[in-house]
Amino acid sequence: MSAPPDAEPVLRARGLSVRRGRTEVLRDVDLDLRRGEVTAVLGPNGAGKSTLLAALAGLLAPAAGELECRGRLASAGQAAALARRSVRANVELALAWWGVPRAARRGRAERALTALGAGSLAGRRATALSGGEARRVHLARVLAVEPDVMLLDEPFAGLDPSVRSELLYAVADVLRDPRRATCIVLHDRAEAWALADRVLVLLDGRVAATGPPAEVLERPPSREVARFLGFEGELAGPDGTLMLRPGQVALDPAGPLAARVGRRILVEEGVRLELELDAGTLACLAALPGPEVGTAVRVRATGGVHFPAHRGAPPE
Numbered sequence: 001m002s003a004p005p006d007a008e009p010v011l012r013a014r015g016l017s018v019r020r021g022r023t024e025v026l027r028d029v030d031l032d033l034r035r036g037e038v039t040a041v042l043g044p045n046g047a048g049k050s051t052l053l054a055a056l057a058g059l060l061a062p063a064a065g066e067l068e069c070r071g072r073l074a075s076a077g078q079a080a081a082l083a084r085r086s087v088r089a090n091v092e093l094a095l096a097w098w099g100v101p102r103a104a105r106r107g108r109a110e111r112a113l114t115a116l117g118a119g120s121l122a123g124r125r126a127t128a129l130s131g132g133e134a135r136r137v138h139l140a141r142v143l144a145v146e147p148d149v150m151l152l153d154e155p156f157a158g159l160d161p162s163v164r165s166e167l168l169y170a171v172a173d174v175l176r177d178p179r180r181a182t183c184i185v186l187h188d189r190a191e192a193w194a195l196a197d198r199v200l201v202l203l204d205g206r207v208a209a210t211g212p213p214a215e216v217l218e219r220p221p222s223r224e225v226a227r228f229l230g231f232e233g234e235l236a237g238p239d240g241t242l243m244l245r246p247g248q249v250a251l252d253p254a255g256p257l258a259a260r261v262g263r264r265i266l267v268e269e270g271v272r273l274e275l276e277l278d279a280g281t282l283a284c285l286a287a288l289p290g291p292e293v294g295t296a297v298r299v300r301a302t303g304g305v306h307f308p309a310h311r312g313a314p315p316e
Helices: 049-056 087-097 102-115 131-144 161-175 189-195 213-218 223-228
Strands: 011-020 023-033 038-042 064-069 073-076 149-153 181-185 198-203 206-211 233-237 240-244 249-251 257-267 270-277 280-286 296-301 305-308
Touching: 011 049, 023 049, 023 064, 023 181, 023 206, 038 049, 038 189, 049 064, 049 073, 049 149, 049 181, 073 131, 087 102, 087 131, 102 131, 131 149, 131 161, 161 189, 189 213, 198 213, 198 223, 206 213, 206 223, 223 240, 223 305, 249 280, 257 280, 270 296, 280 296
Parallel strands: 038 181, 038 198, 073 149, 149 181
Antiparallel strands: 011 023, 011 064, 198 206, 233 240, 233 280, 240 305, 249 296, 257 270, 257 296, 270 280
């Protein structure tokens, strides 16, 4: 359950801007992190996601704006850099750095490891861990600190799909805590659906959308955000443009739309078809073998998001 909308933020940013050299990487960002709420940050490469987390953690000085944190903050970067010691010792080192009394370290370390499904690894050397195991220990170090604000930068990056899924399930059980606010940078919108109470989309260093996952991911506020979130197809009409994801388009001999296959790409699920219509282009998935390039087909589209013509031309 997400935090009440009027709950006092544990961390608040207003007008936050960050420069790297002469380049303004982050521009005028407003963000509230509340206890009991998980906020996911999405955006393409170079959008400023990691810069935002570094600024919230105090690792980068803002060029402008205000940042206020009312509690203890701990963060985990993308790299699981572990000391050449046992797994338990790695977590205890983090607790020692935070000033946790020696007598309390072992129990807190083991509870954090167990919560992330890594309890059986406590006595193993960190150098003997797989990538997924090392990432669990990396996250356990932050969890053991019991921070008021937890910042995680792409915790699933670089993992094989099966390992990624297992870690996602483990993290989903422990991220949400009524005592803690969590902000997590993600690369995949499906992960945001699974984990987040609130989604923030960064494009070109600015907040392009923010709100509950169902609102942002299914009803994006602009064409630019819609394209980033996978609404690849566009059909122009007299009253505006309808944008659709491939999953909202299907081949149907009785479908109302006439199209021609312009391109086909084999994918794990079958074949991805790029379709050409008089009103625009669509993409869809079909079972193998699927129609060949140049084939005339009928298409049915359901759902999508409509942008009225008065909103102007699509952004480049």
